[in-house]
Amino acid sequence: xxxxxxxxxxxxxxxxxxxxxxxxxxxxxxxxxxxxxxxxxxxxxxxxxxxxxxxxxxxxxxxxxxxxxxxxxxxxxxxxxxxxxxxxxxxxxxxxxxxxxxxxxxxxxxxxxxxxxxxxxxxxxxxxxxxxxxxxxxxxxxxxxxxxxxxxxxxxxxxxxxxxxxxxxxxxxxxxxxxxxxxxxxxxxxxxxxxxxxxxxxxxxxxxxxxxxxxxxxxxxxxxxxxxxxxxxxxxxxxxxxxxxxxxxxxxxxxxxxxxxxxxx
Amino acid sequence: xxxxxxxxxxxxxxxxxxxxxxxxxxxxxxxxxxxxxxxxxxxxxxxxxxxxxxxxxxxxxxxxxxxxxxxxxxxxxxxxxxxxxxxxxxxxxxxxxxxxxxxxxxxxxxxxxxxxxxxxxxxxxxxxxxxxxxxxxxxxxxxxxxxxxxxxxxxxxxxxxxxxxxxxxxxxxxxxxxxxxxxxxxxxxxxxxxxxxxxxxxxxxxxxxxxxxxxxxxxxxxxxxxxxxxxxxxxxxxxxxxxxxxxxxxxxxxxxxxxxxxxxxxxx
Numbered sequence: 001x002x003x004x005x006x007x008x009x010x011x012x013x014x015x016x017x018x019x020x021x022x023x024x025x026x027x028x029x030x031x032x033x034x035x036x037x038x039x040x041x042x043x044x045x046x047x048x049x050x051x052x053x054x055x056x057x058x059x060x061x062x063x064x065x066x067x068x069x070x071x072x073x074x075x076x077x078x079x080x081x082x083x084x085x086x087x088x089x090x091x092x093x094x095x096x097x098x099x100x101x102x103x104x105x106x107x108x109x110x111x112x113x114x115x116x117x118x119x120x121x122x123x124x125x126x127x128x129x130x131x132x133x134x135x136x137x138x139x140x141x142x143x144x145x146x147x148x149x150x151x152x153x154x155x156x157x158x159x160x161x162x163x164x165x166x167x168x169x170x171x172x173x174x175x176x177x178x179x180x181x182x183x184x185x186x187x188x189x190x191x192x193x194x195x196x197x198x199x200x201x202x203x204x205x206x207x208x209x210x211x212x213x214x215x216x217x218x219x220x221x222x223x224x225x226x227x228x229x230x231x232x233x234x235x236x237x238x239x240x241x242x243x244x245x246x247x248x249x250x251x252x253x254x255x256x257x258x259x260x261x262x263x264x265x
Numbered sequence: 266x267x268x269x270x271x272x273x274x275x276x277x278x279x280x281x282x283x284x285x286x287x288x289x290x291x292x293x294x295x296x297x298x299x300x301x302x303x304x305x306x307x308x309x310x311x312x313x314x315x316x317x318x319x320x321x322x323x324x325x326x327x328x329x330x331x332x333x334x335x336x337x338x339x340x341x342x343x344x345x346x347x348x349x350x351x352x353x354x355x356x357x358x359x360x361x362x363x364x365x366x367x368x369x370x371x372x373x374x375x376x377x378x379x380x381x382x383x384x385x386x387x388x389x390x391x392x393x394x395x396x397x398x399x400x401x402x403x404x405x406x407x408x409x410x411x412x413x414x415x416x417x418x419x420x421x422x423x424x425x426x427x428x429x430x431x432x433x434x435x436x437x438x439x440x441x442x443x444x445x446x447x448x449x450x451x452x453x454x455x456x457x458x459x460x461x462x463x464x465x466x467x468x469x470x471x472x473x474x475x476x477x478x479x480x481x482x483x484x485x486x487x488x489x490x491x492x493x494x495x496x497x498x499x500x501x502x503x504x505x506x507x508x509x510x511x512x513x514x515x516x517x518x519x520x521x522x523x524x525x526x527x528x529x530x531x532x533x
Contacts, residue, residue, distance in 0.1 A: 021352035
């Protein structure tokens with residue numbers, strides 16, 4: 001009987017629009033590495049382009065639609081700070097202590113059950129009708145213009161807890177952006193990436209699950225001379241963070257090294 | 266005494282289902298046409314012809330998805346332009362689609378021009394289904410790409426039936442030119458037939474009030490004329506070669522006066 005590992009996340013896990021085939025994304029390549037080690041398993045890809053952590057959380061249980069996977073690789077969070085996934089409290093209709101509206105189109109990325117913050121206050125979406133949200137607990141200090149953001153930490157916690165005691169979750173951090181300019185370097189991380197990685201790492205620590213530090217992994221390769229800084233070979237295009245087939249191969253190797261070091265495989 | 270029960274799905278024969286429809290792409294920007302008369306050794310008379318242009322920004326891929334039943338799924342295809350196979354996932358599981366090389370591995374005969382018998386069973390133990398198939402035709406920054414998808418390999422036990430001889434598909438009837446050779450094997454909804462094509466029948470109707478002479482040719486000049494026949498007023502002439510008529514290029518028709526209407530039937 002063939003076992004299955006699942007990979008869930010955003011366009012880093014699967015993206016059908018940038019020239020990379022499904023068999024060139026890291027889930028397939030990771031399973032291929034594990035098969036070469038003698039394990040009869042394959043990877044089921046639950047990546048969906050554009051997903052933020054609330055959107056991944058809303059479909060977290062879909063990994064069980066076919067079977068209970070042996071391991072679930074969770075890689076998401078970067079889209080939480082991308083346009084379309086956050087907003088400000090809209091003026092109209094006037095917000096109340098339990099309702100508000102977000103900008104057109106943002107409501108869909110904050111489905112029921114997702115964790116968001118309003119003006120830094122943590123709430124959970126209990127109702128969503130297009131861009132009109134109902135939330136709990138009540139926040140009396142709500143006012144139009146306040147930021148409405150995904151609560152990346154809380155969503156990631158709920159995502160991995162979906163898999164605890166059923167499968168073995170592992171969190172993969174946001175990748176090293178090896179652009180010719182404006183990306184990560186071996187001495188500094190971009191602000192957006194560093195913030196997301198810190199949250200991803202904290203969730204792993206707090207939940208007691210493994211964390212694959214892709215930034216550190218790729219940094220080590222660059223310092224060792226295996227890859228060149230600024231070569232953007234990890235990416236489909238310069239200044240486009242999506243993985244090239246080579247980049248996916250590197251990520252797959254990083255995850256493989258981590259799970260074999262854990263004696264999971 | 267115990268009883269052993271085998272609950273595994275029973276797989277049937279793997280059969281070939283030819284592509285027959287004209288489908289539109291589900292992502293914008295590129296063309297997903299149906300290339301008719303595109304014969305191959307499995308007898309499919311038509312193929313899906315996704316084509317993507319080279320793009321510096323990797324814009325404009327094509328995606329095509331559907332459900333299939335049964336234990337088996339495979340794809341019969343060839344690379345028409347470029348070097349990459351399509352991307353295929355079934356129920357979220359990716360498969361490496363083999364490329365059938367157009368080169369001679371022994372170095373004896375040189376380039377193989379048209380490997381049309383390029384079928385690959387990607388999985389034969391899927392379970393009963395239904396299964397969700399996602400096919401993506403990837404864009405490249407450097408090369409234009411196109412594929413001919415002749416059809417699918419599926420499980421007969423799921424209820425599919427391999428078409429038998431006599432499956433026919435017609436194209437839009439075309440008005441034949443007056444003393445002018447008209448290409449009657451292209452269709453505005455499809456890619457013009459190019460390369461070797463297979464024709465099962467040709468129907469030509471004379472709706473006029475007087476007899477007209479029909480000429481069929483395999484070229485746009487009289488050098489290719491192979492049939493000349495008179496069609497009485499109101500009659501329909503059926504040209505039936507008794508099997509597939511294989512031509513290197515298009516089929517042309519000419520009328521002795523305006524008015525003849527021709528429809529070409531493809532198939533196997």
